[in-house]
Amino acid sequence: MTLKNPTLKTPISVPDPASYLISLKKAGRPVLAVVSRRVASLYPRLAGALEKGGIRVIAWTDGEENKTYASKRKLEAELIKAGADRGSLVAAAGGGTLLDLAGFTAATLFRGMKWVSVPTTLLAMADASIGGKTGINIKEGKNLVGAFHFPEEVAVWLPFLASLPKKEMTNGLAECLKHGLIADEDHYLEVLNADPGDMKVMESVIRRSQEIKLDIVRKDPFDESGERNILNFGHTIGHGLEKLSGYRRPHGESVIAGMAWETAASLVEGCCSKPAFRQIRNALSEFAGVPRIDGRGMERLWGHLRLDKKNREGEVRYAPLREAGSPALPTPYLAPLRFEVLEESYRLLVEG
Numbered sequence: 001m002t003l004k005n006p007t008l009k010t011p012i013s014v015p016d017p018a019s020y021l022i023s024l025k026k027a028g029r030p031v032l033a034v035v036s037r038r039v040a041s042l043y044p045r046l047a048g049a050l051e052k053g054g055i056r057v058i059a060w061t062d063g064e065e066n067k068t069y070a071s072k073r074k075l076e077a078e079l080i081k082a083g084a085d086r087g088s089l090v091a092a093a094g095g096g097t098l099l100d101l102a103g104f105t106a107a108t109l110f111r112g113m114k115w116v117s118v119p120t121t122l123l124a125m126a127d128a129s130i131g132g133k134t135g136i137n138i139k140e141g142k143n144l145v146g147a148f149h150f151p152e153e154v155a156v157w158l159p160f161l162a163s164l165p166k167k168e169m170t171n172g173l174a175e176c177l178k179h180g181l182i183a184d185e186d187h188y189l190e191v192l193n194a195d196p197g198d199m200k201v202m203e204s205v206i207r208r209s210q211e212i213k214l215d216i217v218r219k220d221p222f223d224e225s226g227e228r229n230i231l232n233f234g235h236t237i238g239h240g241l242e243k244l245s246g247y248r249r250p251h252g253e254s255v256i257a258g259m260a261w262e263t264a265a266s267l268v269e270g271c272c273s274k275p276a277f278r279q280i281r282n283a284l285s286e287f288a289g290v291p292r293i294d295g296r297g298m299e300r301l302w303g304h305l306r307l308d309k310k311n312r313e314g315e316v317r318y319a320p321l322r323e324a325g326s327p328a329l330p331t332p333y334l335a336p337l338r339f340e341v342l343e344e345s346y347r348l349l350v351e352g
């Protein structure tokens with residue numbers, strides 16, 4: 001399993017993640033599995049089968065608060081203790097936080113180890129496992145330290161979704177809706193109507209989301225040309241709303257509300273039509289409601305937006321949308337967002 005150009009590789013579906021990893025080991029690669037502690041406890045047969053197949057399992061506590069230098073340092077020590085060397089393959093199984101942490105550890109330990117990604121949340125399957133970004137959070141901000149380190153393979157086992165809490169499902173659906181809104185109206189409609197309990201539907205949703213993200217990443221693997229900026233649609237205001245709520249409003253709901261609000265801003269700026277805005281606003285508000293913000297809240301939200309990572313020369317920026325499936329601007333997609341537009345678009349968002 002050698003990859004000439006890892007960015008071109010499409011994720012695979014595996015009938016059983018343990019057998020898949022054991023087959024890699026049998027093919028001659030020493031495999032060390034870093035498995036989300038929660039996933040290991042929900043799927044005890046997974047760790048059992050891996051150990052039986054001769055694969056060392058390192059159970060790891062995942063979650064945003066563990067995507068840190070301290071956790072990375074501990075993982076380096078655990079991998080070395082478990083016998084890792086430069087030729088070992090790190091197999092990371094978990095949500096986006098664990099994949100980011102284990103991928104980044106693999107990027108730097110022994111100056112770079114190969115790794116495979118086994119996403120276990122919808123968000124990780126449809127989004128975080130694609131695109132080669134790995135990293136950790138620091139006090140100054142999320143994902144500020146990291147590396148591009150493409151996994152050798154992304155292996156998806158759909159039944160992991162069965163144990164996912166509703167909030168985590170919504171987090172994933174938010175990104176799938178985004179993929180549809182920025183690139184494919186049919187996909188957007190498919191996600192809107194998807195029953196998350198229907199595995200056939202979810203398989204199709206995940207596959208299409210992966211394709212869309214891969215298409216974008218292939219154009220700009222190392223995030224240099226601005227092609228990947230469109231993946232931030234909804235996230236300028238979405239992140240602001242998440243911060244404004246003191247992280248009580250879940251990430252997925254914040255992003256969904258952010259996408260509706262940024263579509264309203266696109267209408268105010270004259271690049272989205274009223275019917276297109278209304279359809280998107282009404283459909284997304286069924287998922288995530290409409291945030292209630294007073295004048296003081298708006299000022300505080302603006303304060304958060306002024307610290308957004310995409311800002312340049314003091315300008316807050318967002319990716320306007322023309323209609324479902326199509327961005328309003330060519331690459332690099334971003335336009336300035338003014339405070340008056342934020343206020344005016346909020347009024348439209350509330351009125352519908």
Ligand SMILES: NC(=O)c1ccc[n+]([C@@H]2O[C@H](COP(=O)([O-])OP(=O)(O)OC[C@H]3O[C@@H](n4cnc5c(N)ncnc54)[C@H](O)[C@@H]3O)[C@@H](O)[C@H]2O)c1
Binds near residue numbers: 042067095142143
């Ligand atoms: N690298 C990228 O390109 C990229 C893209 C998008 C997001 N991300 C990152 O992904 C992270 C979010 O990922 P996430 O939403 O998967 O969060 P997460 O990794 O925190 O997982 C969410 C929760 O679900 C649990 N979990 C995992 N699999 C489960 C399963 N099968 N059943 C039940 N519970 C399960 C986890 O223990 C955790 O409590 C963020 O840190 C974000 O920065 C990275």
